[in-house]
Amino acid sequence: MKKDASAQVLSKKKQHSAEHPRSIRMQIQRSTAAYAFGVAAATLSITALHLATPLDRIVLHQIYQRLYYIPIIAAAVKFGLRGGLLAALFASVAYIPHVLLHWQHSNPDYALNQYAEIVLFNVVGIVTGALGDRSRAARARAEQTAAELQRAYAELRQTFEQLLRADRLISLGELSAAIVHEVRNPLGAIKGAVEIMEDGLSPNSSRREFAAIAKREIERLDRLVEEFLRFARSPKPVVERTDLHELIEAVASLVERQAATQGVAVARELTSPRTTVIVDASQIRQALLNLCLNALQAMPKGGRLTIRTCSDGEKGIAIEIEDEGGGVDPKISARIFDPFFTTKERGLGLGLSIACKIAIEHGGALTFRNGERGAVFRLTLPASA
Numbered sequence: 001m002k003k004d005a006s007a008q009v010l011s012k013k014k015q016h017s018a019e020h021p022r023s024i025r026m027q028i029q030r031s032t033a034a035y036a037f038g039v040a041a042a043t044l045s046i047t048a049l050h051l052a053t054p055l056d057r058i059v060l061h062q063i064y065q066r067l068y069y070i071p072i073i074a075a076a077v078k079f080g081l082r083g084g085l086l087a088a089l090f091a092s093v094a095y096i097p098h099v100l101l102h103w104q105h106s107n108p109d110y111a112l113n114q115y116a117e118i119v120l121f122n123v124v125g126i127v128t129g130a131l132g133d134r135s136r137a138a139r140a141r142a143e144q145t146a147a148e149l150q151r152a153y154a155e156l157r158q159t160f161e162q163l164l165r166a167d168r169l170i171s172l173g174e175l176s177a178a179i180v181h182e183v184r185n186p187l188g189a190i191k192g193a194v195e196i197m198e199d200g201l202s203p204n205s206s207r208r209e210f211a212a213i214a215k216r217e218i219e220r221l222d223r224l225v226e227e228f229l230r231f232a233r234s235p236k237p238v239v240e241r242t243d244l245h246e247l248i249e250a251v252a253s254l255v256e257r258q259a260a261t262q263g264v265a266v267a268r269e270l271t272s273p274r275t276t277v278i279v280d281a282s283q284i285r286q287a288l289l290n291l292c293l294n295a296l297q298a299m300p301k302g303g304r305l306t307i308r309t310c311s312d313g314e315k316g317i318a319i320e321i322e323d324e325g326g327g328v329d330p331k332i333s334a335r336i337f338d339p340f341f342t343t344k345e346r347g348l349g350l351g352l353s354i355a356c357k358i359a360i361e362h363g364g365a366l367t368f369r370n371g372e373r374g375a376v377f378r379l380t381l382p383a384s385a
């Protein structure tokens with residue numbers, strides 16, 4: 001319970017900060033100003049100590065003059081070279097009048113020592129500041145490298161998962177070929193036997209009806225097997241020059257009627273500068289259709305289905321299908337591309353695996369993420385497509 005509550009508070013805080021980037025900026029500015037004020041106050045306090053301490057307590061004055069290093073180093077660490085130099089100059093300006101007024105004439109040797117100390121303030125401010133800047137730059141570089149490594153690792157993991165999926169789909173294709181072979185031959189034999197038995201029946205026999213039922217059911221089974229084979233073993237792509245936006249328009253109009261019946265608006269955001277691709281148009285249409293149908297099934301109470309194209313850097317073109325159906329449950333997200341994995345009562349569990357296979361066979365990829373309101377499936381086509 002407690003964990004839940006703190007998680008809620010955290011997520012509210014996160015949401016709050018995302019909503020108010022200006023207030024975060026103001027907070028940072030306020031804390032920076034408070035720090036600078038602290039440095040200035042410490043410098044002035046040390047000067048006040050000098051002024052308040054009798055001149056014969058020389059040991060105390062020696063200690064005070066070294067105290068100036070604390071605000072100088074603090075400013076250099078926090079603000080870098082510029083901060084260190086400014087703090088050192090400020091300490092010099094705050095300290096010099098005291099030296100001129102009180103020591104210059106009474107103890108010139110000690111005054112010389114103090115001038116040397118003032119020069120050192122500035123050297124220390126500059127050196128510490130420069131070192132601070134360097135270590136900050138090194139940290140930023142290390143953070144950037146870590147972020148790049150993380151991105152590369154995520155990409156590698158996705159590629160690895162896709163290879164695994166492709167491998168599973170190839171096995172599925174081989175398995176289905178074997179099953180189809182095993183089922184189809186006996187079906188043919190049964191059909192032949194029924195026809196022979198039917199020939200032996202008199203034209204008015206009531207058993208003819210049973211023979212017709214048997215033949216109908218055999219044909220249905222045959223169609224089912226064929227359908228399964230078509231699903232599981234999509235043929236190699238036969239590529240041709242295709243206008244991507246026309247292809248997307250065709251898919252959008254196909255799903256628009258179904259979308260309208262469930263109160264879903266189909267939006268197009270076609271921003272890819274490249275529109276001609278070399279793909280197997282019917283396969284890509286099939287893949288996009290599968291994704292759109294899934295999106296519609298995820299929004300039985302209406303929403304918005306967005307079909308988007310954009311450039312995908314060096315990788316080529318990306319087509320995104322985004323819905324507002326609440327997204328994929330993270331618990332099952334690792335399995336949704338598996339053949340036969342489905343959470344739907346009447347689902348086949350092949351839509352995504354087929355779309356994924358088509359993407360891979362085109363040299364691209366199919367990935368997904370959960371967006372703000374629903375799932376976003378992204379089919380990327382390589383630059384060569």
Ligand code: ADP
Nearest residue numbers: 294298327336342343347348349350351352375
């Ligand atoms: P099917 O649609 O027959 O279930 P798919 O392979 O197309 O098979 O999808 C597998 C599973 O992935 C679905 O059962 C569903 O749980 C999940 N899924 C797919 N698309 C979406 C989506 N747009 N939003 C939420 N879940 C989805």
